[in-house]
Amino acid sequence: MKELLSIEGLSKSYKHVQAIKNLNLLISEGQAFGILGPNGSGKTTTLSIITGIIRQDSGSFSWFGEESLPGHRKSIGSLIESPHFYPYLNLEKNLRIICDIKGASYRDIPRVLEISKLKERSKSRFSTLSLGMKQRLGIAAALLADPQVLVLDEPTNGLDPEGIAEVREIVIEQVTGGKTLILASHILSEVEKICSHVAILKKGELLACGPVRELLSEEEIIEVSCRDNQLLKQKLRHSKLVREIEPGNGVLVLTLEEGVGAGDINAFAFSNNLVLSHMYSRKRSLESQFLELVKEES
Ligand code: ATP
DSSP, X not given: OOEEEEEEEEEEEETTEEEEEEXXXXXXXXXXXXXXXXXXXXXXXHHHHHXXXXXXXXXXXXXXXXXXXXXXXGGEXXXXXXXXXXXXXXXXXXXXXXXXXXXXXXXXXXXXXXXXXXXXXXXXXGGGSOHXXXXXXXXXXXXXXXXXXXXXXXXXXXXXXHHHHHHHHHHXXXXXXXXXXXXXXXXXXXXXXXXXXXXXXXXXXEEEEEEHHHHTSSSOEEEEEOSOHHHHHHHHHHSSSEEEEEEOSSSEEEEEOTTXXXXXXXXXXXXXXXXXXXXXXXXXXXHHHHHHHHXXXX
């Protein structure tokens, strides 16, 4: 997968508050990448820096392998915090203003109104829209000029369940259509439903990062290694203990079948004359870290 966004050692403080501390992230093309963390963990600050709204104090980021953001602005559609529109203008006229700012063609307006299910309301004043419709118009604006990347900050904030489902459907459609998504949210289930990868932030620091199914799933994932990882892999393949085996950095990453524990793997290896030199359960540590995070949230 091609690298899309690389963030290296990013830090930002507001007077006495350190919003993000030495943040490192790598996002690849086509990923639906969630940035998950409670209020105040630095999500908006991170998205604001990478979209050029504010500047970092230190560290760097690059889009498409280049440090210069202006050349890539058209490839990145964003909705950071609440969308700003003119209340007395209709949707089409509001989107024309955004087209002028972005240098997009007015001909793209019907397409984005269709995607955001607002076509029938194109002549309505912005002020007459429901909160969910306003949010969908924000997404429509972000989609003008058909960017390759969609950056969304808490797009379902404040919406009722129906509004949340509508926004989610639009976002998932975009990901399925091939766009890369970077989505900030404080809601675990939202990230689980939409994203393939997630970074968990807490007080501006990266707590964990990886595929959603590894980090947030109930499955136990363990790393093992022994003197002959290839042989262990072969043996495990024929056992009924593991669902998946992926090679890691000198280790095997195992997704265990339900009811199978780390002890079973250890015993199995030993009975095959393979003594494990490394065994590490990822789930437990991440789960406890995440529980801590959720506890603070509530
Ligand atoms: P939320 O979901 O509540 O927006 P967040 O995870 O997006 O939270 P940020 O908005 O990035 O977090 O805020 C990170 C920290 O920086 C918080 O402690 C916040 O109070 C502080 N902060 C953010 N913006 C400013 C600002 N303009 N001036 C002072 N402090 C700020």
